[in-house]
Amino acid sequence: MTIRYPNGKVYKPNNSETPVKKQSKNEKKISFSNRGKTLEDDLNETNQFYNSHGLANVHKKPVPIQIVKVEYPSRSTAVIREAYFRTPSTTDYNGVWNGYYIDFEAKETESKTSFPLKNIHAHQITHMRSVVEQQGIAFFIVRFSSVDRYFVVPFDIIEEAWHTMESGGRKSIRLAAFEEKAVEIQIGFNPRIDYLAALKKIVANK
Template identity: 65%
Template sequence: MTIRYPNGKVYKRSGEMKSENKLKRQDKELSFSNRGKTLEDEINDTNIYYLNKQIAVIHKKPVPIQIVKVEYPKRSAAVIREAYFRTASTTDYNGVWNGYYIDFEAKETESKTSFPLKNMHPHQIKHMEDVTLQNGIAFTIVRFSKLDRYFVLPYTVLMSAWKEMESGGSKSIPLKVFESSTMEITPGFNPRIDYLTAIEKMIIEKE
């Protein structure tokens, strides 16, 4: 039975109000706990969870740099004053999951309608192609930061958009393509970005 106040507002028992307020606090705490974190932070946290649970071994690749100048202000501490990138980096992460080689890039965009392809680089596309040819799994995790939506973008979908751009077509991938042709990830608490569940679904659908 629904009971209303004279102004039409629904009356709620104290127990119902406490339960509702608790859920609101939990949602707020989850939101604040991830506020300020980058996509990279969230993926790193997720990878630690995977490793601790023996689900997968996936790490961020170290950036290859050549150190040119080092100073030693203290005997026990060295400070790098000058360095440069030795080679162009490939993708952000790689590792092994369930017998599969995993290799992927992580990108964020503030656009609410599309993912600009200028965020990718030709050598990254070529690297993903090489991984795919060796039966590895290559993809990009894309976060639409203004929408707080996450997608696993398969290499095949990315490659199709890239070729279209090179032929004079669109220079971005519309959000509607993500919604129809990629796997969306629902953010959670732990792991925060469970991208392997999306990859598993992608493999099942492919087979």
């Protein structure tokens, strides 16, 4: 199926900067959390836990799509061949926590040393800046999949790196910068990715 952006450009899925490698039969799992799940899967489970326990009300944003071409191989089946995003996507998740509006994007990278900025779009930066200006909390959750590390990254860290890139500077953020400025979280059982614990630290430090 072909999906296009509102400007007509073909959408190419790009979950993280490189595809996730399949684990060979002889490879050992790094940890109990390495079960083939994506960051999105883990966040959906986490949000379900938060919502069901009254800790927050957070959901994945629906993506409005306009279907333009459908084929009918048989009378009982239909196959979508082409569709368009009605509007540019903003971020992955939003909701309310402890009186705060929260809005965040989830990203993965296989790099062990840095997070490339190429998969963040200008309209996402604009959107998240507007959230912050309205006293909301905007942030990224970044997973370094090769080393199985997770960081909750305040928007201002990403925004600063974005402006540096636009000025001709570095096009990625070093892992060391995340270790210094972001909040690292460990994978767990319930919740899977306890990003609310990280948000408490971020709010307390403001």
